[in-house]
Amino acid sequence: MASAATQAEPRVVLSARGLGRDFAGFTAVNNVDLDVEHARIHALIGPNGAGKTTVFNLLTKFLQPTRGRITLLGQDITATAPDKVARLGLVRSFQISAVFPHLTVRENVKVALQRPAGLATQFWLPLSSLDRLNARADDLIEQLGLAPYRDHRAADLSYGRKRVLEIATTLALDPEVLLLDEPMAGMGQEDVRMVAEIIRDVARSRAVLMVEHNLNVVADICDHVTVLQRGEIIARGDYATVSADPRVRTAYMGSEA
Amino acid sequence: MAGRSDPIPTETVAAHPQAGRIQLALVVLALVALLIVPHVLYPIFLMKLLCFALFASAFNLLLGYTGLLSFGHAAFFGGAAYFTAHAVKEWGWPPEAGVALGVAGAALLGLVMGAIAIRRQGIYFAMITLALAQMFFFFCLQARFTHGEDGIQSVPRGHLFGVIDLSQTMNMYYFVLAVFLIGLLVIWRFVNSPFGMILKSIRENEQRAISLGYSVARYKLGAFVMSAALAGLAGGVKALVFQFATLTDVAWQMSGEVILMTLLGGIGTLFGPIVGAGLVVSLQNYLATSDFPVTIITGVVFMICVLLFRRGLVGEFFATKIGRKLGFRAQS
């Protein structure tokens, strides 16, 4: 079932053509074509080791593709550095939760806010000059239900809350395209529901590409599904189409629903 | 090696409600002691100590707060000593201008060396900084203005701002003390600034910092140049204190010594490198008048300390109950 915010004209913001990556002779990703649209949630699914995270690494340029081209908002980013890609509006989260462990929840979010606010290079100003980011940071923290932990160090949070914090930090950049690598892994039912709701909400005004193993969530909130197996796309379409595909059923047999 | 120290102890000891005041009192006490101490101990020894304490603190800015282990900091320390000595002696510059030139020269050297080394990780970074510093050493050995093995001798201390006669030992001491304190303030501000926050986040999780759009290499380079400049400040002032600049200060052993001081005292704390420098300089001074082989003894002391106190002396103290009660905390 598609989300409510899918009425607008589809507009491709991120696309890959013939994307591929080899590791010392082993082809981890091959011939991947992908179109991610504004205001849509696109799921990338597939069994373990299919190459989903590698595709994320290629799209965000953390890995250099061996083959293919990537376009972000009409600009070719095939040879762009990863930090530049982030500044262009494509921001990712990591499969293994990536927070700044010894910073507090609020500081984690503020680090993301510093650069867009032009408050990242001043080595002569006191830390209190960052106080004007507090309101925006606290908004995000509140929105993601982290308010009670605002002053806790990230390292002390539960696994699920670290993931939520990572999403908050990512949202702080207000990116045009959001790449989430298993954002709900390790979360309880409650949190999964909350995060699904948040993702649906933020996707009203931006594109989301997510890797997700929880197929209920995929069925629930994703507009498009692309299925990857051994580095290649074996099916694409909406959830109903994809889940009826015999190749997908074979690929998932024994492991998932 | 010591890129990352142990995680902070899990059992949290709440800081004493008066911790801030106690810390302030300790700082004031230390300041008073620094003002009085030249009347008790040899001022030359104290000035040497302050120069090395500043040098180690500058080094710690890189190792402790940026996570980069440079093995070439002698180039900045010794290079600045040459620049300052040359400007003051040959060109007749006033001492403050000579020191400023030393700082600028060290910063420039840092920019060049940093730009080459900064994208390397871990041991490769250390090796490249060492190689570049060795190149600079051979340049100093060959260059005309450094006077080879002799070094630049009998450098005049001159008059600070044209009025304060630095050939008076006490005047010189208070000048060195002022420079030292200014250097520490710069470091403190640098670490506790918006820039310092980004540095910290890079140290904690570099991949994440990149994914938030930070060009990590530039921030590291910024820290490298600042560290080089402050090492140069220490080196320039040292040239004035001892009134000479020689190859000893640009040699690789000097790079090793500053690592030793910093690790001994404790990386990632403001006071660790100061304590470490104090210890090493005192030990060297003491052993110099005895028959003991200096390098072997310092080496053994270093080994023992590193094995017993992994966080360094100050780091270990901060981790004790008393340290935590006083609200001290090392950088992770």
Ligand SMILES: Nc1ncnc2c1ncn2[C@@H]1O[C@H](COP(=O)(O)OP(=O)(O)OP(=O)(O)O)[C@@H](O)[C@H]1O
């Ligand atoms: N840097 C690398 N060097 C060598 N091989 C790699 C590298 N990164 C990934 N691979 C290989 O590429 C394949 C795809 O891995 P990837 O992590 O992209 O899978 P995934 O679909 O994200 O799996 P999971 O569901 O377990 O997260 C795996 O066989 C993996 O071993």
Ligand SMILES: [Mg+2]
């Ligand atoms: Mg993965």
